[in-house]
Amino acid sequence: MDEIKLKPCPFCGRMPKVRRSAIGGCGAWVEVRCKPLFRREHLAVQHGAALMERAFDMAVEDWNRRAEKWKKSN
Numbered sequence: 175m176d177e178i179k180l181k182p183c184p185f186c187g188r189m190p191k192v193r194r195s196a197i198g199g200c201g202a203w204v205e206v207r208c209k210p211l212f213r214r215e216h217l218a219v220q221h222g223a224a225l226m227e228r229a230f231d232m233a234v235e236d237w238n239r240r241a242e243k244w245k246k247s248n
């Protein structure tokens with residue numbers, strides 16, 4: 175399976191942090207976000223799904239879509 179490439183943060187160009195959490199045997203939660211220390215976060219997306227892989231894919235896709243959209247509108 176091809177791994178989806180995560181785009182860098184459209185605000186600062188850094189790679190966002192990915193946090194994966196399992197939800198007590200019934201699902202997974204993935205958060206992708208860029209938050210500089212002591213500053214407001216630049217961009218953040220969260221997705222939950224039954225499978226970690228699926229939650230991860232959705233979060234990455236969503237992040238990439240928002241990063242692109244932000245670039246186009248600026």
Ligand SMILES: [Zn+2]
Pocket residue numbers: 183184185186187188208209210216217
């Ligand atoms: Zn950023």
